[in-house]
Amino acid sequence: MTVPKYRELAEALRAEIVRAPVGSPTASERQLAEDTGVSRMTARRAIDELVREGLLTRQVGRGTFVARPVVSVPLQLTSFTEDMLARGYTPSSSVLHAGLVPADEHVASVFGLTVGSDVMLLARLRLADGVPIAIERSHLRARLLPGIEGIDFRHESLYRVLIEEYGVRFEAGEQVIRSAIARPADAETLEIPHGSAVLELVRTSVSHGEVIEWTTSTYPGSRFELSARIAPVT
Ligand code: GLP
CATH class of the missing domain: 1.10.10.10 (Winged helix-like DNA-binding domain superfamily/Winged helix DNA-binding domain)
Known part of the structure; x- marks a missing residue:
């Protein structure tokens, strides 16, 4: 062709x-x-x-x-920081929320915890060369990550902290991709018009058979695309 x-x-x-x-x-x-x-x-x-x-x-x-750069990222179990650096962008973050929260029913079922157990919630705006690329809301299994609520994630990669501070290396993950309309507050944070299309990536990452991370990343549809290698079914 x-x-x-x-x-x-x-x-x-x-x-x-x-x-x-x-x-x-x-x-x-x-x-x-x-x-x-x-x-x-x-x-x-x-x-x-x-x-x-x-x-x-x-x-x-x-x-x-x-108008705006489009960041194209392969679908794999890598971090935002790695993905941006590999594409020549300088990643940065601003922390929207960081602290322990009680697991609601959904979060509890994702982690296999009882409702009300402590989980760490880390919400960040992620930027590439200063352009907002995603809002990421990560829930983390706090029990295995003592002191994580005290880490300053403005200049840190979550995956680097997990590996280097806690020895957590992911062996598997699942990613659900869906389209949505930006919530008004997210549209403002991402500097996109109200009602814009966004891509939501929900990642569940597992280490030693336990879910450690459950993150929803919200990307402006106009600035981000995903690519994946595909092969015939054998
Ligand atoms: C990607 C993943 C998220 C993960 C994040 C960690 O964006 N979709 O699930 O939490 O990377 O990024 P970093 O290590 O740069 O904080």
């Missing part, structure tokens, strides 16, 4: 845009056609495609500008 030329060009541009600062101008159709040796029609279609995806915005009489 041959890929249409404009798609190929859009793909190449996408790789550049992800690295470009938000708001920076991009090449005009004419410039792009000249630089890459394609027709203006092909250049226009490539730009149109990226505008449709929300990566570029057109401003009448001014040109085309980088």
Whole structure:
């Protein structure tokens, strides 16, 4: 199957845009056609495609500008910090909540605990190069992680802390992916319009047969995509 030329060009541009600062101008159709040796029609279609995806915005009489980066991450049992660093972004976090909370019925059933048992709740806004990429709400099995409520997660990776401070290495995980509409408060935190589509990833991670982490990550649909390797069923 041959890929249409404009798609190929859009793909190449996408790789550049992800690295470009938000708001920076991009090449005009004419410039792009000249630089890459394609027709203006092909250049226009490539730009149109990226505008449709929300990566570029057109401003009448001014040109085309980088709207927001799209972070593309493979579906695997890695941390936000690792995923961002591997893609050349600088990760950072702001802590929205950190402390022990009593497990409600759902949380208790996920961890196999009795309702009301202490679990650690860590809610963070995760950023890549200063752009909000996700809100992550992690519930953690506090009994196996003494003192975790005292750790400052502004500059820490949860997975690094789990491995290095507690010797917890995940051997398995399950991830559920679903679409949703951003809750109004989340939309504000993520700096996206109210009513925007978000992707929710719910991860349950297991170490030594016990659920340690149950995290819901909420990503703006316009800034994040997941990819997974697929293979024929054997
Ligand atoms: C990913 C996972 C979360 C996990 C987080 C840890 O985003 N989906 O379930 O809690 O990574 O990230 P970090 O180690 O950077 O704190």
